[in-house]
Amino acid sequence: MVRSMTGLSSASGLPVTTLDDPSKPKHAQLREILEELCTTKLSPGDMLPGERVLEETYGVSRITVRRAIGDLVASGVLKRARGKGTFVAPSPLVSRLHLASFSQEMEAQQLQSSSKILLSARATAPATIAEFFHSAATHTHLRRLRLGNGVPYAIDDAWYNSAFVPDLLENDVYNSVYAILGTEYNVPITDAIQTATAVNATSETAELLDVEPGTALLKIVRQSQSNGLPVEWCSSLYRTDRYTLKTHVTRAAL
Incomplete structure (x- = not known):
């Protein structure tokens, strides 16, 4: 290490020390x-x-x-x-590809999670989502900016099946929706299929996530079920400097 610090520069707050170790550049x-x-x-x-x-x-x-x-x-x-x-730089949020809410992942990293609601409404879902829900009825559409310690990490654009959570928006959706699904509606998320791709930030998403337009983002689409019931369809955009996917892989049996 560099010679120990003896104080702080009153002008800049920088440590006062000298670069006089001949063994290091x-x-x-x-x-x-x-x-x-x-x-x-x-x-x-x-x-x-x-x-x-x-x-x-x-x-x-x-x-x-x-x-x-x-x-x-x-x-x-x-x-x-x-x-x-x-x-x-903030410490990146690490996801190990297990079923956990954003709030749980942030808590595991000792970060305070919060949300800004960008859209909340009952609407007709796109065909792909209606097919997953097995229903063309109106469903709950919830779009949120997800923050950790007050800085943006992700945008969640989610739909929830009205057959199982008809009045979801009457709950505190600023916090963990997964907790609400389990405690209020008895449809806890038990399994999901996730697809990860890379996309570039549009001018809109760049402004929300505080990055330059065109910045590479991680897109994860999750189709979630509760014991076989299709409950959630969510597309999330993550800042790649604040979110890391980590997996454990084993060699396939030959």
Whole structure:
């Protein structure tokens, strides 16, 4: 590690230390200082001091600063926002492909989940969804922006079968709908088929998720059942820097 920190610069809040370890390049020493700053003093979403401040504080060149920051961006500690600056990156939400609500996944990562309702209505479902529900009746359409610690992670665009949850919108759908399905309607989600693809953010989804238009997003379509009853059809768009799919695979028997 870099020589221990002796204090903080009153002007920038940066650790006061010197890059005088002859066994390490200066960019590596600066990278360690910045990484420790990100993990001990700053929070996800906080802005890193500018390149000029870093140059002056540590007496290094612009090239050294950019290389240290570039290494941290590559490792996921920092993220760049064009025209805005460099920020501490949030820890990605990891899904292990088991049945869990967004709220449960966030809780497992020690993040506070919340939602912003974008649309809630009873409407005629598209043909694909009506076919899955085995019903052409009107169903509940619920579109929500899902947030973790107040920052956007995903957009859920879901339909719920009115045959089993006729008055879903009379419940607190800002929180876990899966909990409502189980406790209020006795149709807990027991199994689902998920399909994952990659899509690019439209101007609308980019604004909601706070990314640039055209940014790669992870799209997951989930067709969920409760003991054989078709209850939910949901299409979710996830920020790939804040959501990771993790699976355990085994070799198939020959």
